[in-house]
Amino acid sequence: QKEVEQNSGPLSVPEGAIASLNCTYSDRGSQSFFWYRQYSGKSPELIMSIYSNGDKEDGRFTAQLNKASQYVSLLIRDSQPSDSATYLCAVIQGAQKLVFGQGTRLTINP
Amino acid sequence: NAGVMQNPRHLVRRRGQEARLRCSPMKGHSHVYWYRQLPEEGLKFMVYLQKENIIDESGMPKERFSAEFPKEGPSILRIQQVVRGDSAAYFCASSPGIDEKLFFGSGTQLSVL
Numbered sequence: 001q002k003e004v005e006q007n008s009g010p011l012s013v014p015e016g017a018i019a020s021l022n023c024t025y026s027d028r029g030s031q032s033f034f035w036y037r038q039y040s041g042k043s044p045e046l047i048m049s050i051y052s053n054g055d056k057e058d059g060r061f062t063a064q065l066n067k068a069s070q071y072v073s074l075l076i077r078d079s080q081p082s083d084s085a086t087y088l089c090a091v092i093q094g095a096q097k098l099v100f101g102q103g104t105r106l107t108i109n110p
Numbered sequence: 111n112a113g114v115m116q117n118p119r120h121l122v123r124r125r126g127q128e129a130r131l132r133c134s135p136m137k138g139h140s141h142v143y144w145y146r147q148l149p150e151e152g153l154k155f156m157v158y159l160q161k162e163n164i165i166d167e168s169g170m171p172k173e174r175f176s177a178e179f180p181k182e183g184p185s186i187l188r189i190q191q192v193v194r195g196d197s198a199a200y201f202c203a204s205s206p207g208i209d210e211k212l213f214f215g216s217g218t219q220l221s222v223l
Contacts, residue, residue, distance in 0.1 A: 044153065046213070
């Protein structure tokens with residue numbers, strides 16, 4: 001079982017719709033969770049962090065965490081073509097080791 | 111406040127040569143991480159360092175790869191006797207402390223001919 005799992009996609013969503021990205025993790029002791037966005041040929045950039053069960057909203061982005069199910073998700077509302085990128089789920093394991101999933105490629109269709 | 115600085119941006123080496131990748135963390139950050147990314151794949155953890163200490167090197171290949179973060183100067187990822195399979199993007203990230211967000215550099219694209 002992979003430490004952090006994501007559906008690699010590609011995921012296609014029409015412009016203006018909600019994009020839903022999912023991630024599961026194996027280490028039940030993990031407490032810190034992050035979503036990074038990576039454009040092709042660029043470095044990852046942090047878009048959301050979440051530490052407690054429930055929802056956390058920041059603009060068009062909502063992160064959701066369910067520690068009992070070991071599941072974290074990212075919702076993007078009113079999707080824009082500029083949201084087209086690879087989204088990486090990351091989980092801190094052990095003493096500050098940040099482990100990434102393989103990423104989900106998202107395409108927003110105008 | 112400059113971001114995480116990596117150099118060179120692109121590095122070309124022939125098989126058997128050595129590659130040295132440099133990373134200067136953000137000001138005030140004492141935690142440095144190195145990741146490797148192959149095309150169409152996620153980021154693979156390699157090593158986590160604090161000043162003068164290797165904290166976790168569980169992702170580093172046992173041979174040819176080494177990393178350091180000296181008291182003065184940048185962190186260095188060193189790959190000896192490179193092979194074609196070492197060709198990848200190598201990203202450095204830094205954070206100010208434990209459980210803090212990571213900020214990434216622009217990466218070094220290593221190409222082995």
